[in-house]
Amino acid sequence: MSTPPEQATATTRPDPLTPVLTRRWLSPRSWSLSTYEQLEGYSSLRTAFDAHPDQLIQLIKDSGLRGRGGAGFPTGMKWGFIPQDDGSGKGPGAKPKYLVINADEGEPGTCKDIPTMMADPHSLIEGCIVTSYAIRANFCAIYVRGEAVHCIRRLRAAVAEAKARGYLGRDILGTGFDLEIVVHAGAGAYICGEETALLDSLEGRRGQPRLKPPFPATSGLYASPTVVNNVETIASVPAIVTGGSAWFRSMGREKSPGPKIYSVSGHVERPGQYEAPLGITLRELLELAGGMKDGVPLKFWTPGGSSTPLFTAEHLDVPLDFEGAAEAGSMLGTTAVQVFNETVSVPWAVMKWTEFYKHESCGKCTPCREGTYWLVQILERMVHGEGTASDVETMLDVCDNILGRSFCALGDGATSPITSAIKYFRQEFLDLVAEQPAVQRPDQLADAERAQQTIDTELTGASA
């Protein structure tokens, strides 16, 4: 593996291949409690329970752990927002506190939480116990994407196992601390990955984002103080408790410390989960994944799922941490690295993503609901060879009317693939409407044109 020059000088960095989050994944029956315990599982609990909850919050603050769900909010700070009982018996501090795990992994390309819960469910449960103790919650809900049935089963079995062993339930390990964990199956809506929509869904309501403020920290689940964290975030917690904040900070970069699971998919030789310290580059990840499939050159890629503006081959050395991705004009997102080679049509890929956002828009706000409805039709029309010269500008303007105007980040995310694709591949869009394209039309478009025969009648039949 070739090492970029700036990393060669960073002597304190551990070997990127020393796994933390994934270290048990290859052990036999890694999901079982016995394997977990043999591999130092639940060993952080003693340390955690010996500490005051506030010390744990401080530890996580010191570690610099940032949310792994995409936004990268400092986890310790989030915990610190939870109002604690001041003895007055009034205010939000007097209410019960809740921990909710966002396991509604649905971002296109993202597949890190479900493998984590499949291979190592107890690491999440252990993290939940420590976190609940820190924020003084006695109830924790894990909201798992409904389609992930195996995962839900495995998680439930793990919760039952942990409870039978006394890690959950009443008076955990004789400390007097109580915790119940409920594994809740979502109903298959991408929007429920948005934390307030998740809370509404968990309460049995229609999953649509809530107005903020109030924020979940003061008025979350059942209008009580609630921490909502991603699976990977919480699964990182036991290691921090055991290893300490300095150890955690020895991985990754100054503002984005720690290990991260990168889900590499697409046109690479060995797609899969690659754990690496934050700040690894695509060039390094591609080497870990065996390079581009069949040697076909890279065309474009997403650093963190389809909601993050895409990158091209010129971004191979962008450090993939929160700052690095942002400085290069994208976002770290969920570190779902989707890799596309030169055979892929950018407009086609963008159309597929936009179809996803149109399908998953919750409908609450106008820009996202109507904007994605419009954009998908423009893209489908373009891909079917019926685009017009003004379509690109119209799409950019519609995106401008969605970005920052919608109720939640779903609308913003829907514009990312379009605006970034036009930024880097404008000519390819224009070529779609040109008679003699400068770029050869890829296979996907030929397929699409064949499919057009059937769609044609519908379109002309009900045209506006």
Next chain:
Amino acid sequence: MTLSPDKTETPVPEGHVRLTIDGREIDAPKGEILIRTCERLGIIVPRFCDHPLLDPAGACRQCLVEVEMGGRPMPKPQASCTMTVADGMVVKTQHTSEVADKAQQGVMELLLINHPLDCPICDKGGECPLQNQAMSNGRADSRFVETKRTFPKPLPISSQVLLDRERCVLCQRCTRFSEEIAGDPFIDLLERGADQQIGIAENAPFQSYFSGNTIQICPVGALTSAAYRFRSRPFDLRSTPSTCEHCSSGCATRVDSRRGTTLRRLAGNDPSVNEEWLCDKGRFAFRYLQSAERITRPMVRGADGVLVEASWTDALAAAAEGLLAARDNGGIGVLPGGRLTVEDAYAYAKFARIAGRTNDIDFRARPHSAEELEFLAAHVVGTHPDDGGASFLGLEDAPAVLTVGIDPEEESGIVFLRLRKAWRKKGLRHFQLGQWTTDGARKTGATVLHAVPGAEAAVLDAAGAESSAGGTSIGTDLVGALSTPGAVILVGDRAAESPGLYSAVSALAARTGATVGWVPRRAGDRGAVEAGALPTLLPGGWAVTDPKGRTEVERAWGVGPGELPEVPGRDATAILEAAANGTLGGLVVGGVDPNDMADPQAALIALCEVGFLVSLEIRTSAVTELADVVLPVAPDAQRSGSYVNWEGRRREFGVALDASGVLPDCRVLDTLGVEMDHDLFTQTPAAAWGELERIGSRRPGAPAPRFAAGETARPGFGQAVLATSRQLVDDATLAEDEPALAGTARRAYARVNAATAERLGLTEGQDAVVRSDRGALSLPVALSDLPDGVVWLPTCSPGSHVRPTLGVGHGDLVGVSPAGSNGGAA
């Protein structure tokens, strides 16, 4: 350097913040929503989901503005309908910010891509916020050339509300209204994304007494009224502010008419009464104006016993002749009814005293009692919201409210909405004395004090006793809550059916210091009290037995000293008894339905037997059928006048429809008086009101009623104690010819608790027969939390006309048995 050295900084008032909007500084109360602050400056930010009476949603994103906080511009434009003001905030609306303007135009374009271009056939066209704001904040042409989303339409979501999903902009005003304001979440969002739509559950129509409000607040033409759809264009309508005639809330309305016909009614905006809401009865029940049963010409019964049309001259002469004879032959009784304006009630009151020389006048066309008369004199007459009386605003701020003899949702919908608002927003504690946890009680978070019919007074007395004894109980809790300053006791006129209840309320109010509000069911009741249409009260709150009062009224009326009768008159029941046995010579009857009286059969016999009967009516009725002279009078829409609502607030209204040839009661009575050689000076409502105003209004300072609690009937084998009250949408006369409204009526059930059902052999969902010695009726059984041995029936609903069919009332024993059996003694 100071540019304006003499400019002095005014301090920001306490509890306010200072912000700048479009370059203008303004102080706003903390917590105010930005869009409201803009409104106060006259800056209208376009909006759809925002409604000042609904919780903020931020869904439509039409109201985006640029905001700068602490000198730093916020990265995205902000929804001004969800953002609260802050000190030092700098706001730029579409008038000063290109970003805000573009954001608004962008959202408008997005809203329009799926909106059909059917404005020319849309009910909303011409009064449509989408249309108007598309003109003011949208672009002239669309760039959208793709396929529009289509839906089959319209979709009836109830018999009176139709949904056009293509027009809907999904602002969720309707769903939020139903959930927040009415508490009837039978309408909700379905599906998601571009397929998202408003809808109802399968086989569960949008069942709400307030559903019409969603039509009015819909900012597009998505919700339309089955009764009004395609009837008119807004610009063809003639709009008149008016007052609703259906209940004692006195809601502000707007009557929209075209070619002399009322086509629709909308809620007016009166923050101190109905805010911007109206119940469906008030909104939809107005077709009685066009009823085939309307009377427009006077009628006189000829020698052959047949009523024939006559000229006003002949009819008035016949009426005067008959009444003069009757006056000499036992006297005249006057039954004005409870649906009169205060001016008309005053004319009746004066007619009785001057032309009839009697105090035999009683507006109460319903079960009533002597106790009620004392209660009205002690607690009701002369009270006013400005004078510490109970009021809508008082209810909203009340820490606790006890409702007695009234189920507000069924009998005074706007009182219910205000109670619900107070409960939701301000932590009101609502106690309801009744038989079961009604929907309205549930939706106002009421603690129900269950009472066997007739034992209501005993329950209140017991609460007082429990409180004195200490300890914890509902009674102690109630007395404690009512003792908090601002607490209110609302009494409905059904309290008259439970002996001792008015006295118990009076005692509880005295003990706790709670304000008493009397909420009768009919619009005219309170005004009739003020106008003296009672056997014991003269206009202006004077007691008939008070010499000073009589002198005052005599002076105002210009009659000689001692001319006013000083003996209290008979109440309506006694008047009818006297008419039946011939001791009373004649009756003058206004809008009275004998079926509303405690004993309809006795009332009808009295009307048959009385020597001479004059009826003033708008339509044919049981009274006009029996009358010797029928004098047509004007309905509200064709006259001016005012109601006094339950608060004591005067609610004026003007002529809405062409009124040529129709006369209000006060004018008819004035002319009749002249024919009888007495001047009433009530030619016009304005004249009548002017005179009543000169007499003034006072609280008579009458002693509180002290009637003992009544005995509770003990049901024997196959028997139950009857509880009965009316439902909002039922077989009311004024709701006739409104099939769409009737379609939303709640189904009539015979309600019992599970134990009673078992004892009586009843099965939920199957019919029960309720019988008395006079008749029987059959209704499906529903189980509710009533006391043991009690059956509740709606008083006047389809299949359940309790008084005319059974001749019994609240607190009487009835036989109850499953349908098809012969069991049940009466």
